[in-house]
Amino acid sequence: MSQRRLNLISAALVLGVFTTLLDTTIVNIAIEHLRAAFDASIAQTQWVATAYLLLYVAVIPISGWASERFGARNVWAFSVAVFLAGSIFCGLATSLPMLIGFRAVQGIGGGMLIPLSFSILTRAAGPERIGKAMVAIALPAQLAPVLGSVLGGLILQYWSWHWMFFINIPVCVAALALVRFLPEVPGRPGTRLDTLGFALLTPGVIALAYGISEATGAGGFTAVTAWLPLLIGILLVAAFVYHSLTTRRQPLIDVRLFARRSFGLSSVITFMAGFTTYALTLLLPLFYQQIRGEGVLATGLLLIPQGAGTMLFFLLARRIATHVDGRFIVAGGSALIMIGILPFVFTGLDGGGILLLAGQLLQGIGFGAAMFPVMTLAFGSLTHDEIPSGSAAFSVVQRVGAPFGVAVVAVILQSRLDSADSPAQALTAFTGTFWWVLGLSLIPCALAFLIPKTRKKTAQVTAPDQ
Structure with missing residues (x-):
């Protein structure tokens, strides 16, 4: 693969990864503003961030299977499209429950983008160029929190909160326009989903993510809403590890x-x-x-x-x-x-x-x-x-x-x-x-x-x- 083609692949992946990370930062600094806008409590408004996080981590475990089953490029394009749709509807939301629901839609799209981008870029670059190619993922991951804070401050000070989500539209459209440059690897219809692994790992990581998010509140890790989900998550993930090591089929994630x-x-x-x-x-x-x-x-x-x-x-x-x-x-x-x-x-x-x-x-x-x-x-x-x-x-x-x-x-x-x-x-x-x-x-x-x-x-x- 030529360096020019690899650069175009990197550009497409950067747009997808960057917009999800940027969006996360902007929304996190706007929680207090959203609380006032919807006349809600901090606990209620926090679900704008929590709903996204839970659905985000929920889809990560199946990203590897989905890319093998349907083709990495197809799943990546689908994820960007879902994130784009979620962003549009978030910007149009007229109530806090609507915003929380559409943030969950955003999480479904955003959760697959980073692992899929890792996968596509690693395969396209090969071991000889992996170091150079990884910059496409590493740099946006470090810059997004900083730029998100600046953009979030500008949007909240000079525009309305709706533009926190509308700002994603041109970036996602540009990413979809570059999809054709991604390597087309056909899916394998015979690839079976590790259903037991999915049933163990997905709720496990959701429980861990929820427990961690609750630990930042009053009571810390001693709060029941924090330690109980964490305990459940640890048990489910431990059960998945045992399943992954003993199953005869291809596990959802190979812990080896x-x-x-x-x-x-x-x-x-x-x-x-x-x-x-x-x-x-x-x-x-x-x-x-x-x-x-x-x-x-x-x-x-x-x-x-x-x-x-x-x-x-x-x-x-x-x-x-x-x-x-x-x-x-x-x-x-x-x-x-x-x-x-x-x-x-x-x-x-x-x-x-x-x-x-x-x-x-x-x-x-x-x-x-x-x-x-x-x-x-x-x-x-x-x-x-x-x-x-x-x-x-x-x-x-x-x-x-x-x-x-x-x-x-x-x-x-x-x-x-x-x-x-x-x-x-x-x-x-x-x-x-x-x-x-x-x-x-x-x-x-x-x-x-x-x-x-x-x-x-x-x-x-x-x-x-x-």
């Missing part, structure tokens, strides 16, 4: 992939990113709004250096990184994240703005350096036939594991804020939580040295290792 050193370790590091990379996407906006008193738009603008740092890595440092052992890139990225957190650990109620922005720039560079080799290693280690199942498995870890880390950090922050009676004490609550994130960043830094040594001239790609 996690026993492979490269794929398993990459998944663990991705899971730990919830306590560091993704936790910072929660802490930084809250810090600027609650401690520094910034508005939504100003907060979004203040977060730009973080996205700029990630872009800087992918545009400049990535070419150098492909000639350096991936272990040192991941460890160096984790170290940069920790250095970037330090200004927030020692900050005051005001001042030090330049240091905070510089810290975010280092965080952004660290994000790119820490996650890029991990994603490359995970998918570069899969064979052609393993890619659909591996993409679904990795996406489950990413979409359930990462929010778990964020929820834990949110509980730590809330427990400290509960006893804060003054701005100075609130600042102490934040700086103490930043210390936790700094300490947890040591774990992926240490795990980096367990990654299989990579060859210098072939990017961070290794042969499948058992």
Whole structure:
């Protein structure tokens, strides 16, 4: 496949992935605005985000089977079309229940896009170009939270909330226009769905996602609405693991992939990113709004250096990184994240703005350096036939594991804020939580040295290792 064709494939996939991630960020910062618009409680309005999350994770496990059964390109186009329809109806919603229902429709479309994009891109690029191709997925994933905050602030300040969803229309239409460039791999009608695996894993990940979302509320993980779904989810997922290991048929997700050193370790590091990379996407906006008193738009603008740092890595440092052992890139990225957190650990109620922005720039560079080799290693280690199942498995870890880390950090922050009676004490609550994130960043830094040594001239790609 020519590089030009691969670039067109990447462009189509970027549009699909970016619009779903951007939409998630914009909606999350608009919960308070929607609560006021519909005269509802926070608990009721939160279902705008929760409904999307639950349906999003519900369809991830079947993405591998669907791509094999109906063809990856067909399922990808269907997912974009469903997300587009959900976006239109969300924008036209006249009540909160309508909006929640159509957000669920959006989740069905959005949930399949990322694992399918991983699968299509990995197969199209091949092991020789997987490192370069993965930028198409990694860069939007890091930039969407930053740009979403800015766009969300602009929309809520100068337009109506309906445009949070209408903004998806031109992006989805452009993605559908580029579908013809995606590789056409015919489906295999004889591919059977692992119904028992589906019945175990899908409600399992839904229960986990719901329990995690409830843990960020009052009571944290001790609330019945949090620990009970988590317990049910753990039991169902454990039952699925047993089923996957013992079934004679092709399982919905082959959990044996996690026993492979490269794929398993990459998944663990991705899971730990919830306590560091993704936790910072929660802490930084809250810090600027609650401690520094910034508005939504100003907060979004203040977060730009973080996205700029990630872009800087992918545009400049990535070419150098492909000639350096991936272990040192991941460890160096984790170290940069920790250095970037330090200004927030020692900050005051005001001042030090330049240091905070510089810290975010280092965080952004660290994000790119820490996650890029991990994603490359995970998918570069899969064979052609393993890619659909591996993409679904990795996406489950990413979409359930990462929010778990964020929820834990949110509980730590809330427990400290509960006893804060003054701005100075609130600042102490934040700086103490930043210390936790700094300490947890040591774990992926240490795990980096367990990654299989990579060859210098072939990017961070290794042969499948058992």
